[in-house]
Amino acid sequence: MSYFDAASSLPLHPVARQALLASLDEGWADPARLHREGRRARMLLDAARETAAEAVGCRPDELTFTPSGTQALHTATAGALAGRRRTGHRLVVSAVEHSAVLHAAQAHERAGGTVTTVGVDRTGRLDAQEWRAALGAGCALACLQSANHEVGTVQPVEEAAQACAEAGVPLLVDAAQSLPWGPVPGDWSLLAGSAHKWGGPAGVGLLVVRKGVRFAPPGPADEREAGRAAGFENIPAIVAAAASLRAVRAEADAEAARLRALVDRIRSRVPELVPGCEVVGDPVRRLPHLVTFSCLYVDGEALLHALDAAGFSVSSGSSCTSGTLTPSHVLRAMGVLSEGNVRVSLPPGTDADEVERFLDVLPGAVAGVRAQAAAPAAAVPHAPAGRPEAPDTGTGRAAADEAGTDGAGLTLDARGKLCPLPVIELAKAIGTVPAGGLVRVLADDEAARLDIPAWCEMTGHTFEGREGVTFRVRAAP
Amino acid sequence: MSYFDAASSLPLHPVARQALLASLDEGWADPARLHREGRRARMLLDAARETAAEAVGCRPDELTFTPSGTQALHTATAGALAGRRRTGHRLVVSAVEHSAVLHAAQAHERAGGTVTTVGVDRTGRLDAQEWRAALGAGCALACLQSANHEVGTVQPVEEAAQACAEAGVPLLVDAAQSLPWGPVPGDWSLLAGSAHKWGGPAGVGLLVVRKGVRFAPPGPADEREAGRAAGFENIPAIVAAAASLRAVRAEADAEAARLRALVDRIRSRVPELVPGCEVVGDPVRRLPHLVTFSCLYVDGEALLHALDAAGFSVSSGSSCTSGTLTPSHVLRAMGVLSEGNVRVSLPPGTDADEVERFLDVLPGAVAGVRAQAAAPAAAVPHAPAGRPEAPDTGTGRAAADEAGTDGAGLTLDARGKLCPLPVIELAKAIGTVPAGGLVRVLADDEAARLDIPAWCEMTGHTFEGREGVTFRVRAAP
Numbered sequence: 001m002s003y004f005d006a007a008s009s010l011p012l013h014p015v016a017r018q019a020l021l022a023s024l025d026e027g028w029a030d031p032a033r034l035h036r037e038g039r040r041a042r043m044l045l046d047a048a049r050e051t052a053a054e055a056v057g058c059r060p061d062e063l064t065f066t067p068s069g070t071q072a073l074h075t076a077t078a079g080a081l082a083g084r085r086r087t088g089h090r091l092v093v094s095a096v097e098h099s100a101v102l103h104a105a106q107a108h109e110r111a112g113g114t115v116t117t118v119g120v121d122r123t124g125r126l127d128a129q130e131w132r133a134a135l136g137a138g139c140a141l142a143c144l145q146s147a148n149h150e151v152g153t154v155q156p157v158e159e160a161a162q163a164c165a166e167a168g169v170p171l172l173v174d175a176a177q178s179l180p181w182g183p184v185p186g187d188w189s190l191l192a193g194s195a196h197k198w199g200g201p202a203g204v205g206l207l208v209v210r211k212g213v214r215f216a217p218p219g220p221a222d223e224r225e226a227g228r229a230a231g232f233e234n235i236p237a238i239v240a241a242a243a244s245l246r247a248v249r250a251e252a253d254a255e256a257a258r259l260r261a262l263v264d265r266i267r268s269r270v271p272e273l274v275p276g277c278e279v280v281g282d283p284v285r286r287l288p289h290l291v292t293f294s295c296l297y298v299d300g301e302a303l304l305h306a307l308d309a310a311g312f313s314v315s316s317g318s319s320c321t322s323g324t325l326t327p328s329h330v331l332r333a334m335g336v337l338s339e340g341n342v343r344v345s346l347p348p349g350t351d352a353d354e355v356e357r358f359l360d361v362l363p364g365a366v367a368g369v370r371a372q373a374a375a376p377a378a379a380v381p382h383a384p385a386g387r388p389e390a391p392d393t394g395t396g397r398a399a400a401d402e403a404g405t406d407g408a409g410l411t412l413d414a415r416g417k418l419c420p421l422p423v424i425e426l427a428k429a430i431g432t433v434p435a436g437g438l439v440r441v442l443a444d445d446e447a448a449r450l451d452i453p454a455w456c457e458m459t460g461h462t463f464e465g466r467e468g469v470t471f472r473v474r475a476a477p
Numbered sequence: 478m479s480y481f482d483a484a485s486s487l488p489l490h491p492v493a494r495q496a497l498l499a500s501l502d503e504g505w506a507d508p509a510r511l512h513r514e515g516r517r518a519r520m521l522l523d524a525a526r527e528t529a530a531e532a533v534g535c536r537p538d539e540l541t542f543t544p545s546g547t548q549a550l551h552t553a554t555a556g557a558l559a560g561r562r563r564t565g566h567r568l569v570v571s572a573v574e575h576s577a578v579l580h581a582a583q584a585h586e587r588a589g590g591t592v593t594t595v596g597v598d599r600t601g602r603l604d605a606q607e608w609r610a611a612l613g614a615g616c617a618l619a620c621l622q623s624a625n626h627e628v629g630t631v632q633p634v635e636e637a638a639q640a641c642a643e644a645g646v647p648l649l650v651d652a653a654q655s656l657p658w659g660p661v662p663g664d665w666s667l668l669a670g671s672a673h674k675w676g677g678p679a680g681v682g683l684l685v686v687r688k689g690v691r692f693a694p695p696g697p698a699d700e701r702e703a704g705r706a707a708g709f710e711n712i713p714a715i716v717a718a719a720a721s722l723r724a725v726r727a728e729a730d731a732e733a734a735r736l737r738a739l740v741d742r743i744r745s746r747v748p749e750l751v752p753g754c755e756v757v758g759d760p761v762r763r764l765p766h767l768v769t770f771s772c773l774y775v776d777g778e779a780l781l782h783a784l785d786a787a788g789f790s791v792s793s794g795s796s797c798t799s800g801t802l803t804p805s806h807v808l809r810a811m812g813v814l815s816e817g818n819v820r821v822s823l824p825p826g827t828d829a830d831e832v833e834r835f836l837d838v839l840p841g842a843v844a845g846v847r848a849q850a851a852a853p854a855a856a857v858p859h860a861p862a863g864r865p866e867a868p869d870t871g872t873g874r875a876a877a878d879e880a881g882t883d884g885a886g887l888t889l890d891a892r893g894k895l896c897p898l899p900v901i902e903l904a905k906a907i908g909t910v911p912a913g914g915l916v917r918v919l920a921d922d923e924a925a926r927l928d929i930p931a932w933c934e935m936t937g938h939t940f941e942g943r944e945g946v947t948f949r950v951r952a953a954p
Contacts, residue, residue, distance in 0.1 A: 003514055008507040009709070017501065024494065028673065030485040034781050035790030037480055067544030067680065068708025074697050100707070103697035196505065196709060203544065203680040203711035219696075220551050220580035230577070231545025232486070232673060234680035237714070304511050313512030 002354045003313045007149055007177060007290055007345035013199030016244035020201060020236050027235035032223070041235050048235075048242035055245045056191065056208055057183040064207045064228040065238045069176045069194025070100040072205035075218060075228055076172050076190045077104035080141045081113065083214030084170070088138030089113040092131070094145065094155070095333035096120050098174055101143050102329070114138075123282040124153035124334050131160055135167035142169050146178040150317050150330040150343060151281030152290035154178070158186035170213050177287060179206075180248045181256055189213045198248045199348070200241035203234050248348070255348045256288035262346060262355045263291045273363045276380040278458060280336045290345040292317070294331070295366050296455060297375035297424050298340025306365040307342070312358055317341045318419070318447070327419070327447040337454035338447050339420040340366070373420065376428045381459050409438030415469060419447035423455050426473060430461060433475050438464075441471040479831045480790045484626055484654060484767055484822035490676030493721035497678060497713050504712035509700070518712050525712075525719035532722045533668065533685055534660040541684045541705040542715045546653045546671025547577040549682035552695060552705055553649050553667045554581035557618045558590065560691030561647070565615030566590040569608070571622065571632070572810035573597050575651055578620050579806070591615075600759040601630035601811050608637055612644035619646050623655040627794050627807040627820060628758030629767035631655070635663035647690050654764060656683075657725045658733055666690045675725045676825070677718035680711050725825070732825045733765035739823060739832045740768045750840045753857040755935060757813045767822040769794070771808070772843050773932060774852035774901050775817025783842040784819070789835055794818045795896070795924070804896070804924040814931035815924050816897040817843070850897065853905045858936050886915030892946060896924035900932050903950060907938060910952050915941075918948040 003011075012020070027044045029037035046060075053060040066072040081091060091108050093101055095117050105115045116134045119127050126144065135142060142164050147154045157173055164171040170189035178184065180198035184191060190213060195204035207228055209215045215228075222230035263286075267279050276296035295303065300318025307314055317328025318341040327338035344358070370377070412429050414422035422443035429439055441452060452471045456463035464472040480488070489497070504521045506514035523537075530537040543549040558568060568585050570578055572594050582592045593611045596604050603621065612619060619641050624631045634650055641648040647666035655661065657675035661668060667690060672681035684705055686692045692705075699707035740763075744756050753773035772780065777795025784791055794805025795818040804815035821835070847854070889906050891899035899920035906916055918929060929948045933940035941949040 001513075003506075003512075005506070005510060005512060005514070008510055008515075009505055011505050012501055020501075021498075024489055024497075028486055028488045028679065029480075029482070033482060033485055033790075033792055034778065035480075035482060035785045035792070036478075037482070037790055038485075067548070067711075070699060070708035071544070074707060078696075100697070100699070103699060103707075107697040194709070201711070201713070202505065202709050203714055205708070219555075220577070220584040222547060222577070222580060230551060231547035231682070232671070232679050234544075234678070234711075234714070236678070237680055237711070301511065308512050313510075313514055315510055315512070 001311050001313075002350070002358065004344045004346055004350070004358065005313050005315050006347040007197070007343065008315055009196045009202070010199040010347055012201060012240075013244040013247060015247035016200050016240040019243035020240035023236040023239040027239060031233060031235065044239050045233060045235050048239045051242040051246055052206060055183070055249055056179070056193070056206065058191075058208045059211065061226075062208050062210055064209070064225045065233065065241075066205035066207050066225070066229040067203055067231065067234070069192055069197070069205040071229070072192035072194070072207040073098070073100040073174055074104050076192050076207055076209070077101065077108065077141065077143065078218035079209070079215045079228065080170055080172060080190055080213065081108060082216035082218060084140040088140045090116060090138045090140060092116045092118060092134045092139055092142040092169070094118050094120060094126050094131075094143070096124055096148050096150075096330045097143055097145055098149055098176065099329075101174055120333050122334055122336060124148050124151045124280070124330065125282055125285065126155050126160060128156055128159055128163070132163045135163060135169050139167065139169045141172060143172045143174065145174040145176075146184050147287045148281070148330060149177050150328055151292045151334070152287040153282040154285045154287065157184055157188065161186035161188050164189075179245070181252050181288065182249070195237070195241035195245070198245055200244045201237040203237045204241040251348065259346050259348070259350065260288040262350060262352060263289060265355060266291050266344060266359065269359050270362065273359060274366050276458065277366070278337050278454070280331070280334060289347075290343065292341065292343045294337040295340030295342070296337065296380060296458060297370050297373060297420050297427065298366055299369060299373060299420055300339065300341050302369045302372065303340055303342060303365060306369055307361070310361045310365060312361065315343045317343065327450055332450055335450070335453075337458070338450045339423060340369070373424055375420075375424050376431075409433060409440060411440040412442065414441055414443045414448075417443070417445065419445045419451055422448045423451050426452065426455065427459070430473070430475050435475055435477045437475045439473045439475065441473060442469050443471060444469045478788050478790075479827070479835065481821045481823055481827070481835065482790050482792050483824040484674070484820065485792055486673045486679070487676040487824055489678060490721040490724060492724035493677050493717040496720035497717035500713040500716040504716060508710060508712065521716050522710060522712050525716045528719040528723055529683060532660070532726055533656070533670070533683065535668075535685045536688065538703075539685050539687055541686070541702045542710065542718075543682035543684050543702070543706040544680055544708065544711070546669055546674070546682040548706070549669035549671070549684040550575070550577040550651055551581050553669050553684055553686070554578065554585070554618065554620065555695035556686070556692045556705065557647055557649060557667055557690065558585060559693035559695060561617040565617045567593060567615045567617060569593045569595060569611045569616055569619040569646070571595050571597060571603050571608075571620070573601055573625050573627075573807045574620055574622055575626055575653065576806075578622075578651055597810050599811055599813060601625050601628045601757070601807065602759055602762065603632050603637060605633055605636055605640070609640045612640060612646050616644065616646045618649060620649045620651065622651040622653075623661050624764045625758070625807060626654045627805055628769045628811070629764040630759040631762045631764065634661055634665065638663035638665050641666075656722070658729050658765065659726070672714070672718035672722070675722055677721045678714040680714045681718040728825065736823050736825070736827065737765040739827060739829060740766060742832060743768050743821060743836065746836050747839065750836060751843050753935065754843070755814050755931070757808070757811060766824075767820065769818065769820045771814040772817030772819070773814065773857065773935060774850060774897050774904065775843055775846050776850060776897055777816065777818050779846045779849065780817055780819060780842060783846055784838070787838045787842060789838065792820045794820065804927060809927055812927065812930075814935070815927045816900060817846070850901055852897075852901050853908075886910060886917065888917040889919065891918055891920045891925075894920070894922065896922045896928055899925045900928050903929065903932065904936070907950070907952050912952055912954045914952045916950045916952065918950060919946050920948060921946045
């Protein structure tokens with residue numbers, strides 16, 4: 001069994017377990033009480049705050065423990081926006097933030113605020129020019145992740161923070177994915193983290209608000225945690241979180257170098273081993289332990305089950321696995337293939353043998369899922385080594401030439417069919433039209449907007465544009 | 478060492494510890510994931526939900542795990558008020574609710590809503606008639622605790638729920654203090670609880686929303702816990718919480734009977750052993766393990782430290798112990814003495830010897846604190862056994878007769894002095910005026926409003942009223 005879903009959650013680090021057990025007997029009382037049990041709990045809490053603050057690179061009185069990373073982000077967003085409401089009501093976020101940030105942004109919109117979403121390039125990296133432009137008049141807060149949770153791309157936080165400082169806008173950094181690997185650089189104003197992402201227990205998030213940042217905690221008042229996290233403190237878990245962050249950091253550089261090499265191995269081998277596969281995310285400026293790829297003609301959920309049966313636990317940004325009908329907003333913002341999406345995130349301690357076993361198993365798992373879906377084997381392209389990133393064609397409307405081509409070709413009705421079926425049917429149909437011929441695909445699964453253009457790029461056919469649910473594809477000459 | 482502050486927090490129940498340790502290895506993964514680690518976590522979460530629902534007396538899909546009891550109350554209040562916003566914007570609460578409810582009520586007022594506070598009698602029990610009247614037009618939600626956390630008085634929840642049902646108003650019950658002892662009776666609509674109050678771990682609250690109750694979760698959307706508790710679930714703690722609730726319930730009846738007898742012993746002996754002491758709260762309709770009393774001329778914080786040094790951990794609703802200058806809102810609503818307040822809440826397993834040792838230690842501790850404060854020993858009344866509850870005199874303005882008595886008497890300036898000093902100075906001064914003479918006390922400590930009338934009742938002097946910071950006291954004839 002290999003658990004390759006570290007970016008979701010990690011098992012308890014041995015130091016976390018030890019600290020948790022040790023503090024169960026000392027940390028259960030109310031730290032606000034004056035009796036000895038209360039004072040003992042308070043001492044543990046204070047010590048944990050100092051440890052965590054040192055790892056984050058902030059003052060202890062700037063750091064609050066919250067019940068989760070999600071709540072840290074929700075509180076950070078609402079509190080900073082409320083603190084700056086006299087300046088403006090506009091929130092700036094990158095398009096690839098964690099859903100906790102995007103949900104907070106939606107709540108801000110429902111409450112009458114506005115949100116500016118800044119795009120990313122095909123590797124998932126922030127568009128720095130667009131970011132700078134977005135920080136103009138009325139901007140109350142800007143949010144940027146330190147590194148993306150789905151594709152591993154590291155964001156230019158220092159540069160973004162510099163732009164924020166120049167514009168006088170506080171920057172909130174979602175550091176959930178990068179905090180185990182090191183402190184966040186740059187002159188940020190607020191920061192959020194989550195202990196179970198570094199091997200600490202669930203139930204502990206970090207919220208840092210730098211001194212001088214205007215902040216008005218949302219919700220009902222509460223005297224605990226500087227009024228920034230309502231409810232009784234979970235001190236044994238907090239102690240375990242702080243102790244394990246320190247322990248993980250002590251091992252971080254060596255472990256990062258080791259895992260980075262394993263991920264490089266996956267990045268280079270997967271496209272060679274699996275035809276019709278695209279590795280996404282920045283190949284260099286990335287988290288050490290995380291790699292994501294997508295496979296043409298593959299149902300993400302079926303592939304997850306096949307890999308699970310083969311002993312590998314991974315996750316997926318494909319629409320079919322999330323219980324919703326929309327593919328990952330991250331892959332959508334990047335404009336890359338979403339079907340058959342697999343995120344591999346290696347936990348500390350993963351060895352090379354496990355990775356080799358994964359590479360042994362993957363091609364068969366993909367082939368099996370393709371066979372089940374009756375994918376057209378002949379249509380699976382072999383990715384050339386070093387294939388350059390395809391340019392972003394958007395929906396390709398500019399390339400469409402309605403007048404000249406509408407007369408001929410084939411129309412394929414894939415409405416009501418879920419991804420990857422529309423692409424599979426397109427791949428089968430394209431062989432039946434002559435070189436340069438037109439196929440119109442009617443497809444209402446939202447993933448098709450991403451996957452049909454991506455398929456065209458990967459197979460050499462031309463995506464000519466979309467009108468409503470009609471996609472126009474011209475067969476390669 | 479005896480820990481007598483169970484109502485604040487309990488050490489981990491052995492079953493909770495066992496369940497926590499057992500599920501650390503199984504429950505760390507994301508239960509939303511499809512891989513085996515995720516499915517295993519999901520199974521643990523589902524089983525814990527069934528166990529907890531059975532103990533509460535609700536359907537599993539009505540029960541959500543929150544990060545704390547406080548957050549359960551905040552979410553319950555905001556969600557039910559939002560769900561009923563077309564009906565009205567008025568929230569009804571009892572005057573003796575937990576601060577989490579009162580803070581939620583203040584947040585509701587800040588957002589433009591209104592709050593009706595229903596009073597209690599001198600035992601802390603809800604005024605049922607006032608409650609019924611408050612549920613009229615525009616009432617969106619009513620909140621009542623199942624039992625009071627400071628004085629132990631059990632509230633008439635069934636009767637209150639009946640009144641709510643007749644008025645078509647949902648009832649939120651804060652069951653934090655009573656849930657370990659049994660399910661909440663009556664036809665309530667929402668319920669909140671907190672695991673560390675029954676020996677479960679910190680970090681787990683319960684929120685129950687009955688089917689059919691209109692509820693709009695506040696804050697940013699989140700797909701976890703039916704959208705009612707944002708953030709990654711703390712499954713090992715949830716498992717431990719559910720398992721320990723079941724275990725505690727299995728022992729509840731026997732343990733309640735045992736602790737009830739110990740508390741009866743404290744209730745009867747303390748007034749005999751400690752002169753100038755008043756036991757508060759309903760003597761019969763009360764939590765089995767909790768008793769509260771107040772001591773004239775005693776600084777609550779000093780008494781806590783004295784008891785702590787003697788090996789007893791208790792808590793206090795006196796103003797000096799809370800870091801604020803206002804005495805407990807519960808004691809204030811009851812109109813009883815607040816100075817030298819001590820809450821004793823016995824954890825399960827407390828034995829009779831510990832209670833006898835406490836009764837041995839208490840008189841000396843009180844006397845020591847009084848001596849430090851130079852309290853007038855002669856002025857300490859010996860409470861007659863079975864002294865009837867004093868009638869509620871309010872601020873006594875109606876009893877004042879400005880014209881006839883202003884000519885004579887003594888004025889005592891205790892402004893800027895904190896409780897119990899104004900009462901101590903009054904007790905010293907009263908001996909210097911003739912029988913029937915008048916003492917005016919100038920006192921700006923908020924606790925004086927409670928403690929000067931209470932002192933008069935306990936010592937046989939007459940409280941004639943208050944104008945601003947001036948209290949009029951007539952010496953006993």
